[in-house]
Amino acid sequence: QVQLVESGGGLVQAGASLRLSCAASDDTFSMYAIGWFRQAPGLEREFVASISGSARSTSLADSVKGRFFIYRDNAKNTAYLQMNNLQPGDTAIYYCAANQKYWGQGTQVTVSS
Numbered sequence: 001q002v003q004l005v006e007s008g009g010g011l012v013q014a015g016a017s018l019r020l021s022c023a024a025s026d027d028t029f030s031m032y033a034i035g036w037f038r039q040a041p042g043l044e045r046e047f048v049a050s051i052s053g054s055a056r057s058t059s060l061a062d063s064v065k066g067r068f069f070i071y072r073d074n075a076k077n078t079a080y081l082q083m084n085n086l087q088p089g090d091t092a093i094y095y096c097a098a099n100q101k102y103w104g105q106g107t108q109v110t111v112s113s
Contacts, residue, residue: 002028002102009094009107012086020081020107022096029077030054032099036070036081038092038109048094049081064090086111 003025008018022034035050049070050059058070064083072079079096086109093106 002026002032002098004096004098004102004104006094006096006104006107009109011110011112014087014111014113016086016111017082017084018086018109020083020094020096020109022079022081022104024077024079024098027077029098030074032102034070034072034079035097035100036079036094037097038090038094039106040092043092045095051079083109088113 005023006020008020010018012018030053033050033052036048037045038048039045048061048064049068051070051072055072060068067085069082088111091109091111093108095104095106097103
């Protein structure tokens with residue numbers, strides 16, 4: 001099974017940008033659709049963005065459209081979530097998942113006002 005490791009989280013001020021990475025353990029990476037999800041304290045995990053294995057298809061939650069972008073580099077077995085104009089409401093643990101079956105451990109994103 002593929003293993004995923006997220007990185008790139010941190011503490012930033014409102015309006016800043018971060019790029020999250022989701023690195024896979026093996027070369028089967030291109031076979032999987034990758035999704036980014038987030039979970040804020042006391043709330044359920046919610047969908048943020050997804051990208052097909054070939055990168056031909058992407059989807060974004062309405063709350064992040066125009067600010068977040070998802071892309072992948074299958075040669076590097078890595079998917080990315082570019083987050084711009086971050087707001088305090090984006091504070092959460094961000095997870096990536098392969099086919100919503102294999103999940104990473106998450107990376108914390110905290111946005112201060």
